[in-house]
Amino acid sequence: MTVDAAPRIETTLAGVRLRNPVVLAAGTAGELDEFADALPLEEIGAVTTKSITREPRAGNAPWRLIELPVGMLNAIGLANPGVEAFVRDRLPRAAQLPCPVIASAAGHSIDDYVAVASAFDGRREAALIELNVSCPNTATGLQFGDDPRLLADLLRAVRPAVIHKRIFVKLSPGAGDLVRLAETAVAGGADGLTLVNTFPALSIDPETRRPRLSRGSGGLSGPAIHPIAVRVVHDVHRLVTRGAAIPIIGLGGVMRWEDAAEFILAGATAVGIGTGLFVDPKLPRRVARGLCSWTERQGVRSISELVGAMEAP
Numbered sequence: 001m002t003v004d005a006a007p008r009i010e011t012t013l014a015g016v017r018l019r020n021p022v023v024l025a026a027g028t029a030g031e032l033d034e035f036a037d038a039l040p041l042e043e044i045g046a047v048t049t050k051s052i053t054r055e056p057r058a059g060n061a062p063w064r065l066i067e068l069p070v071g072m073l074n075a076i077g078l079a080n081p082g083v084e085a086f087v088r089d090r091l092p093r094a095a096q097l098p099c100p101v102i103a104s105a106a107g108h109s110i111d112d113y114v115a116v117a118s119a120f121d122g123r124r125e126a127a128l129i130e131l132n133v134s135c136p137n138t139a140t141g142l143q144f145g146d147d148p149r150l151l152a153d154l155l156r157a158v159r160p161a162v163i164h165k166r167i168f169v170k171l172s173p174g175a176g177d178l179v180r181l182a183e184t185a186v187a188g189g190a191d192g193l194t195l196v197n198t199f200p201a202l203s204i205d206p207e208t209r210r211p212r213l214s215r216g217s218g219g220l221s222g223p224a225i226h227p228i229a230v231r232v233v234h235d236v237h238r239l240v241t242r243g244a245a246i247p248i249i250g251l252g253g254v255m256r257w258e259d260a261a262e263f264i265l266a267g268a269t270a271v272g273i274g275t276g277l278f279v280d281p282k283l284p285r286r287v288a289r290g291l292c293s294w295t296e297r298q299g300v301r302s303i304s305e306l307v308g309a310m311e312a313p
């Protein structure tokens, strides 16, 4: 048995067994399984698809991804082939993958989300559905993740349309009151939360005086958002999900196993990695191994015993 699959780091996410808590974040590891070229997916807990919309989207014009000293700024704009082509041409491959697939759904309207989520619901290749209501890079990408009333309306329509799968709702730290939005998601029937998406941000070239991204602003990810994301996970776990036993996928700026351990202690059941994959595609392996040794040093039989186990200051 490899350390990446040691029983002490196995976990269960809304009923889905993961061999370790490391999840590839939506949009950062290809559309589905392309990351297998860099690291065997046997070593990963779960992979999240690119966010898929009802219609195909070309995304924004270049430049749409830039590197900053503190992380990455992107305005990809949900480039994807659309749900019909994705489900027909790509998703069947997920049946052969050695780890569960979290299918990410995005949209501009309630009908869009219902269409994409119900298309995934009927497919056994998708283990879970993640509703991305927090994309800062399209005209309407943040609307449902920024207004509790709209989020409640969205879940009122999507929840009954999804019969077979558990639903995660992904929120952004740029949204107003994240605790309230998390409460709304849980009250609306979310089975889990993914915290966090990128943070709305802007970078300007002083010479041209133009934004560096063609769209203007974009979404900040990487080390700069890590402590903010840890606080969000901690607050939401303490105030919303702990009592309801709702799992959280914590993500934002994981570059070392210690960052992932912070998310676990703050209350996350699993930990996503996005920007870190661009820096080191083998990072998920290092994080899984680091978590395994840490769990052993902490003297617990299962990493689940460390979820939310931060000591008081």
Ligand SMILES: Cc1cc2nc3c(=O)[nH]c(=O)nc-3n(C[C@H](O)[C@H](O)[C@H](O)COP(=O)(O)O)c2cc1C
Pocket (backbone or CB within 6 Å): 025, 026, 027, 028, 050, 051, 065, 072, 074, 076, 078, 104, 132, 170, 196, 197, 198, 220, 221, 222, 223, 225, 251, 252, 253, 254, 272, 273, 274, 275, 276
């Ligand atoms: C290039 C890029 C594309 C992304 N595309 C998506 C996406 O399609 N859907 C989504 O929910 N999040 C998307 N994200 C956000 C990530 O999944 C993740 O929530 C965010 O980057 C924070 O994690 P990180 O700091 O580890 O990158 C994207 C991020 C990046 C950097």
